[in-house]
Amino acid sequence: MVELVAERKQMVSFSTQAKSAVVTKKPIFQTRDLNLWYGEDHALKSINLELHENEVTAIIGPSGCGKSTFIKTLNRMVELIPVVRISGDIVYREKNILDKSYKVEDLRTHVGMVFQKPNPFPKSIYENIAYGPKIHGIRNKKFLDEIVEKSLRGAAIWDEVKDRLHENAYGLSGGQQQRICIARCLAIEPDVILMDEPTSALDPISTLKIEELVQELKKDFSIIIVTHNMQQAARISDKTAFFLNGEVIEFDETNKIFSNPSDKRTEDYITGRFG
Numbered sequence: 001m002v003e004l005v006a007e008r009k010q011m012v013s014f015s016t017q018a019k020s021a022v023v024t025k026k027p028i029f030q031t032r033d034l035n036l037w038y039g040e041d042h043a044l045k046s047i048n049l050e051l052h053e054n055e056v057t058a059i060i061g062p063s064g065c066g067k068s069t070f071i072k073t074l075n076r077m078v079e080l081i082p083v084v085r086i087s088g089d090i091v092y093r094e095k096n097i098l099d100k101s102y103k104v105e106d107l108r109t110h111v112g113m114v115f116q117k118p119n120p121f122p123k124s125i126y127e128n129i130a131y132g133p134k135i136h137g138i139r140n141k142k143f144l145d146e147i148v149e150k151s152l153r154g155a156a157i158w159d160e161v162k163d164r165l166h167e168n169a170y171g172l173s174g175g176q177q178q179r180i181c182i183a184r185c186l187a188i189e190p191d192v193i194l195m196d197e198p199t200s201a202l203d204p205i206s207t208l209k210i211e212e213l214v215q216e217l218k219k220d221f222s223i224i225i226v227t228h229n230m231q232q233a234a235r236i237s238d239k240t241a242f243f244l245n246g247e248v249i250e251f252d253e254t255n256k257i258f259s260n261p262s263d264k265r266t267e268d269y270i271t272g273r274f275g
């Protein structure tokens, strides 16, 4: 435990140095009194959060506290579940995405998602990446080739797959498949990338690659990541939100959450006393 605290403090010191040069960032998502019910089950309780662009926001908390539900409200995936009822506002770039006039198809072009288990399509590596742009009407082969290369480079997997672009993506390792899924997400040029425990099914080396990638990607995108891994949250995020029983108990700079949390329940969770 002492080593863990020392490691966190060191990580905090790095992130504090990095942040000293940061200017004020624009809000990307603001939730206002956001509540969500699955039937009678009140899964999100009056969530008020402001998430900023070009930052990594980690969502942490014990199993069943509403982490996945929360990020799935941000791209309105959760409303595919018939029993779901939502109240409050989710403002994305100054527009309320819960407003009936806001088209979910538009939202999905701005907000991409990477899931816990890599889920490439049973198609070639090339087709996995070209799929989204093709749906958006891009047919020009040269242009598609450029998008595929740029997206695979962006996901730090180009060198590993450039000579096998027309092989099935299922032939790749789990870590490579997850980076293909990130590249697929980048190909639609999103603004925000939601990640739901993207490394929980991966080995430590693949996990490290994804963590390094997240640090690169935040220069161009805003990233909201659900993680059960406290060290991962401390290593890669700028801000952390601690959820418990559907509520946000604490939301702050990651260095503050991990070195000097305001709420006893946050401290108990990050030091492993429960969850």
Ligand SMILES: Nc1ncnc2c1ncn2[C@@H]1O[C@H](COP(=O)(O)OP(=O)(O)OP(=O)(O)O)[C@@H](O)[C@H]1O
Residues within 6 Å of the ligand: 038, 041, 043, 061, 062, 063, 064, 065, 066, 067, 068, 069, 070, 081
């Ligand atoms: N499809 C669903 N139908 C009904 N209830 C659901 C559904 N999905 C989640 N819930 C309930 O909502 C609550 C929050 O679940 P959620 O999956 O968001 O938690 P989580 O923090 O992501 O958990 P985990 O860390 O285990 O993935 C839980 O009580 C869960 O049982």
